[in-house]
Amino acid sequence: MFSLFTSIPQLWRKYPAFFILTGVMMLAVLPGVTHLPPMDRDEARYMQASRQMVETGDVITIRFQDELRAKKPAGIYWMQSASAWLFGKDAPASYRLPSVIGGFGIMLITFMMARRMMPPMQATFAAAFMGLSLITAAEARLAKTDAMLCLLIMVQQYALWMITTLDRQGKYVSGRYALMLWVSLALGILVKGPIAPAVLVLTMLGVILLERRWQWVLATRPLMGLVVVTLLVLPWVLLVTAATNGAFLDIAIKGDFINKLQSGQESHGMPFGTHLIFLLIVFWPGSLILARAIPGIWAHRKSPTTRFLLAWIIPFWVMIELTPTKLPHYSMPVLPAIALLIAFFGLPAKPPVPPRIRTYSDQSSAAFGWHLIKTLFSPPVLIIIYEYLVLVLGVVLGMVIFIAASLYGGSLIWGALAFMLATGCSVLGWLWRRRASRPVYLAAMLISAAGFHAVTFGAVLPGMDDLHLAPRIKAELASKNLLDHQIAIAGYHEPSLVFALGQDVLLFTPDQAAVFLAEAEGNIAIIEDRSAPLFLDILGDLNISIIQHGAIEGYNYSRGKPVRLVIYTRQ
Secondary structure (H helix, E strand, C coil): CHHHHHHHHHHHHHCHHHHHHHHHHHHHHCCCCCCCCCCCHHHHHHHHHHHHHHHHCCCCCCEECCEECCCCCCHHHHHHHHHHHHHCCCCHHHHHHHHHHHHHHHHHHHHHHHHCCCCHHHHHHHHHHHHCCHHHHHHCCCCCCHHHHHHHHHHHHHHHHHHHHHHHCCCCCCHHHHHHHHHHHHHHHHHHCCHHHHHHHHHHHHHHHHHCCCHHHHHHCHHHHHHHHHHHHHHHHHHHHHHHCCHHHHHHHHHHHHHHHHCCHHHCECCCCHHHHHHHHHCCCHHHHHHHHHHHHHHCCCCHHHHHHHHHHHHHHHHHHHCCECCHHHHHHHHHHHHHHHHHHCCCCCCCCCCCCCCCCCCCHHHHHHHHHHHHCCHHHHHHHHHHHHHHHHHHHHHHHHHHHHHCCCCHHHHHHHHHHHHHHHHHHHHHHHCCCCHHHHHHHHHHHHHHHHHHHHHHHHHCCCCCHHHHHHHHHHHCCCCCCCEEEECCCCHHHHHHHCCCCEEECHHHHHHHHHHCCCCEEEEEHHHHHHHHHHHHHCCCCEEEEEEEEEEECCCCEEEEEEEEEEC
């Protein structure tokens, strides 16, 4: 431990920019982790299932209330429940800690890999593009699988790249790289099933096809891989199969994975090419440099490093584009490779110079039109159009946050600050694209983006009370000393409310809630307005008098509808 601390000054002298980047990323990721309510259905389900794992001690089966949650393997639940056991099972931050570690780990491994490929300044920018991207800033503070999965895939791909590089150079390939490869693959399987193996297999096939050689595969020690993956994954598979009589794997494979491959699941079906559009947003602000890097990537497409990164990106990208179900975070496993490519080829690239439109007195209108079309669709013009599109996107993102704050009860001051930071990010990006030789503008752009992430996730979103109904319902019940009673809910079955009120909250239909309230004087019913007529009619038929204890109004962003919830007890 002492040697670790004594080596920090040496590392600071060697890589000062990396330490500064770490501080900037702390600004981008940490705000909001402790006080941001569960932000979507998936996060609340992960939190609640992990809390039940702590409360029941059952680390084999995964349940949300009494329902078997067979969406993902147990790996992320083990991490979240261990964190909750250490730091408190009622705090959202406890369940987000693995994702925070994943976010910082992604940035670190990107830097380590980049440092072996390019000069220190470009390596730092590669890590910054990935670590300060919008998708990393979001996923690193959500209690889900994607940040940790991306970290494990990064470790896996780093080991694979080292193996291919050493073998190509005729050097001895240490067994530690093979062990790193297979352990990270096994952990990736335990976190999110087939994604890590898909990235690995597709990358290996891509490298084999591009390099026309396969002997390097033996250096990965496939037999070791079989043993390691089996020892780490098979015990849980056998235990969960026995505990659920095979239901877990049947639901996970047939009900979740195959459904995503066959059709758009949960209204997320989109056409081919959707992820290219998503890329502009999820990789913002680093997406500004993407188009400028393409000519350099094409010119050096035969270099071994470029081949490996393209083999990492293209096959997996085609796979997720062909999959009907599309969500923005699906491309996250290959974004580090994109960050490496654009840092290596995009930063040295000079600003594109568009060709001039020439006119001649004897030139026909058809010839001039054809010349104009060729000019508009020339690579320099397309790159310029793309870069201005990304610059406008930054302003639009800031405007969306400001408008959302004004519509859903957020602070207009914080919303305005988020808008100014996003706009400042675009202005700095515009200055950089005019003077690409001045990386200070690019660094300032990334710092401005970090500030935007901090303000958006740390101040604007937590303050949008209209979107966070569960904490308000819990606070209303606590103010009336009703939290210790049995509670039923009709019409609003969001997982965040289960996490807020506990596993025993009952998610009922209106008629069930009416009978439940009639059964005992201490029972409480929370009824959404659309379910209220049937609920009240049944209570009237039963001749039950009720008391209304207040109403909570807001907006259910998962459904895209305004909601009003009323608390009832028996008189």
